[in-house]
Amino acid sequence: MNTSQNDKIENLxxxxxxxxxxxxxxxxxxxxxxxxxxxxxxxxxxHSQQEGIELLPIAAALKKYNWLEEKYFWKxxxxxxxxxxxxxxxxxxxxxxxxxxxxxxxxxxxxxAALYMAKADEKQIIHNxxxxxxxxxxxxxxxxxxxxxxxxxEHIAVSETFIGKNAKFTNTMVHSWGSEVEVKPHSVTxxxxxxxxxxxxxxxxxxxxIVSNPVxxxxxxxxxxxxxxxxxxxxxxxxxxxxxxxxxxxxxxxxIAHRAVCTGGKIIQRGMLIGKEECHAHVDCSGMLIDPGxxxxxxxxxxxxxxxxxxxxxxxxxxxxxxxxxxxxLMTHGMKEKEAISMIIRGFLDSDIKGLxxxxxxxxxxxxxxxxxxxx
Amino acid sequence: xxxxxxIKDLFVEVxxxxxxxxxxxxxxxxxxxxxxxxNGSGKTSLLMTIMGYPQYKVTKGSILFDxxxxxxxxxxxxxxxGIGIAEQRPPTISGVKLKMLLSYLLDxxxxxKEEIDKEIENSKMKSFLNRDINGGLSGGExxxxxxxxxxxxxxxxxxxxxxxxxVDIDSLELLRSMINKLFSPEEEHPVKxxxxxxxxxxxxxxxxxHADKTHIIINGEIVCDGNPQLVMxxxxxxxxxxxxxxxxxxxxV
Ligand SMILES: Nc1ncnc2c1ncn2[C@@H]1O[C@H](COP(=O)(O)OP(=O)(O)O)[C@@H](O)[C@H]1O
Ligand SMILES: [Mg+2]
Numbered sequence: 093m094n095t096s097q098n099d100k101i102e103n104l105x106x107x108x109x110x111x112x113x114x115x116x117x118x119x120x121x122x123x124x125x126x127x128x129x130x131x132x133x134x135x136x137x138x139h140s141q142q143e144g145i146e147l148l149p150i151a152a153a154l155k156k157y158n159w160l161e162e163k164y165f166w167k168x169x170x171x172x173x174x175x176x177x178x179x180x181x182x183x184x185x186x187x188x189x190x191x192x193x194x195x196x197x198x199x200x201x202x203x204x205a206a207l208y209m210a211k212a213d214e215k216q217i218i219h220n221x222x223x224x225x226x227x228x229x230x231x232x233x234x235x236x237x238x239x240x241x242x243x244x245x246e247h248i249a250v251s252e253t254f255i256g257k258n259a260k261f262t263n264t265m266v267h268s269w270g271s272e273v274e275v276k277p278h279s280v281t282x283x284x285x286x287x288x289x290x291x292x293x294x295x296x297x298x299x300x301x302i303v304s305n306p307v308x309x310x311x312x313x314x315x316x317x318x319x320x321x322x323x324x325x326x327x328x329x330x331x332x333x334x335x336x337x338x339x340x341x342x343x344x345x346x347x348i349a350h351r352a353v354c355t356g357g358k359i360i361q362r363g364m365l366i367g368k369e370e371c372h373a374h375v376d377c378s379g380m381l382i383d384p385g386x387x388x389x390x391x392x393x394x395x396x397x398x399x400x401x402x403x404x405x406x407x408x409x410x411x412x413x414x415x416x417x418x419x420x421x422l423m424t425h426g427m428k429e430k431e432a433i434s435m436i437i438r439g440f441l442d443s444d445i446k447g448l449x450x451x452x453x454x455x456x457x458x459x460x461x462x463x464x465x466x467x468x
Numbered sequence: 469x470x471x472x473x474x475i476k477d478l479f480v481e482v483x484x485x486x487x488x489x490x491x492x493x494x495x496x497x498x499x500x501x502x503x504x505x506x507n508g509s510g511k512t513s514l515l516m517t518i519m520g521y522p523q524y525k526v527t528k529g530s531i532l533f534d535x536x537x538x539x540x541x542x543x544x545x546x547x548x549x550g551i552g553i554a555e556q557r558p559p560t561i562s563g564v565k566l567k568m569l570l571s572y573l574l575d576x577x578x579x580x581k582e583e584i585d586k587e588i589e590n591s592k593m594k595s596f597l598n599r600d601i602n603g604g605l606s607g608g609e610x611x612x613x614x615x616x617x618x619x620x621x622x623x624x625x626x627x628x629x630x631x632x633x634x635v636d637i638d639s640l641e642l643l644r645s646m647i648n649k650l651f652s653p654e655e656e657h658p659v660k661x662x663x664x665x666x667x668x669x670x671x672x673x674x675x676x677x678h679a680d681k682t683h684i685i686i687n688g689e690i691v692c693d694g695n696p697q698l699v700m701x702x703x704x705x706x707x708x709x710x711x712x713x714x715x716x717x718x719x720x721v
């Protein structure tokens with residue numbers, strides 16, 4: 093595809109760029125290996141600029157590669173699974189991205205994709221495919237954002253990800269939504285022998301409603317999955333964030349760590365580990381309540397299910413509040429009360445989640461800041 | 469105003485229980501005083517009250533800091549006036565690393581950065597930086613870490629709650645040199661030493677840190693004050709028993 097004709101990125105307004113940068117997508121950044129931007133229902137750009145990685149709008153990719161439909165498209169999720177998949181399957185020209193990293197290529201710079209809603213009452217229906225061939229590596233930043241002032245809309249996404257033998261895929265999703273937007277992603281990832289999948293999810297401005305339960309199948313020996321999520325619930329948002337990991341092969345491992353800060357609204361954190369072979373896995377759901385109001389709550393539901401006697405799996409859940417003695421201690425070192433609260437939230441969100449990049453560190457600081465100020 | 473701290477007729481309650489009675493205490497600018505007394509006599513409570521912990525309710529009396537009424541101020545505002553404390557049992561805050569707090573303080577006081585880097589080197593604290601504040605540290609390590617935080621801010625009045633308790637001999641010297649830095653002269657006034665109030669049980673402190681006066685607190689009341697060397701000698705030989713007797717004999721103090 094001749095991408096240059098489709099590139100209308102220079103037509104993005106300053107306010108669009110600001111919105112995208114909020115979710116870590118920087119259109120003028122040359123420190124990215126590829127960029128995809130979907131604004132409402134039009135693809136603004138979709139191209140890669142590093143050896144070994146191909147990035148195309150999904151419709152173009154389906155035209156270009158016959159095998160895509162045969163082998164990958166709708167292969168992990170059935171079109172009939174739910175209302176969402178049916179809605180997605182019925183769209184004539186699918187929207188979304190196709191990313192493929194060729195065998196042995198370790199893409200050094202992150203690729204970025206923005207799914208951006210700039211109009212009120214927009215319904216975005218998306219289908220993404222990511223394929224990492226054997227021994228390849230990729231970091232993908234996916235930013236989903238509504239323009240400031242746009243409160244209503246619907247975002248439906250089907251994502252199918254294939255991680256080949258010994259390949260490594262890190263997907264960092266940053267969400268920032270209008271207060272009444274409904275978000276319903278369906279994601280399935282398959283990991284082959286020795287492959288690894290890291291999924292980081294950060295929600296800065298919560299949608300009105302998010303229901304997400306990404307599923308990962310660790311099909312090859314030694315494959316691993318890590319899910320980290322950090323969400324801020326506020327106002328009347330309803331967030332139901334889960335994650336199922338099937339440990340289907342010998343020596344597979346998984347870790348799910350959910351962190352939620354609730355200043356209002358409902359938060360349900362789930363995580364289910366299904367061990368079908370010798371494996372080890374842990375799921376941890378932690379929450380912190382800060383003046384959640386009458387109706388606000390966090391419910392944590394970590395679960396484990398073992399089919400094999402050598403499946404070693406564990407779970408924990410804890411919910412707490414900020415201890416006044418900790419805030420006071422930080423105040424003796426000169427911090428204002430709000431600064432102290434922010435630092436404690438930051439610590440809570442960071443704790444035990446190692447190796448987040450500088451980009452995510454920044455988002456965590458923002459959430460801490462937002463949540464700290466929510467406690468007025 | 470020649471007193472940095474002036475406490476008058478102070479009464480303090482915790483959970484409805486009176487724990488400090490009729491406290492009168494003056495610390496002139498540039499002086500470092502010691503506070504000693506048996507366990508449970510109210511030493512820590514007095515420091516926490518001066519710092520502004522709201523659990524310690526002042527029911528009567530006044531506290532002036534450099535002439536300003538402290539009782540109207542919250543902890544942050546007191547810290548901003550230049551009051552600092554190294555607590556006896558500081559909390560651990562899960563996920564909050566020493567590094568985070570240190571860089572917060574040094575961002576505000578960049579001029580101390582070099583000195584602090586040196587101090588971290590000297591005191592072998594590099595490995596603590598990425599740990600939770602006070603988390604999994606020994607008694608002596610907690611003291612070091614608290615002193616390091618104070619040095620990053622250089623308060624003009626520092627309160628230390630048993631800075632040398634539970635510290636092994638090897639670390640004592642280091643801790644004492646850090647304490648002396650806290651009471652070194654103010655930058656703008658090279659002849660004016662910074663002031664403080666130190667709770668201690670040991671003789672050791674007065675050998676390495678110049679203290680101007682020692683106050684004895686028993687059962688929530690300050691019953692005596694005097695020359696640090698003389699008081700310590702008396703207490704070491706006859707314990708606080710002699711103080712109690714002495715006070716009874718003298719009737720009212
Ligand atoms: N936060 C608190 N809650 C309840 N009682 C307290 C609290 N702080 C101090 N006390 C009580 O006040 C008294 C003095 O305690 P403290 O000031 O810690 O003594 P010291 O430091 O001299 O050993 C003790 O009886 C102690 O139990
Ligand atoms: Mg004490």
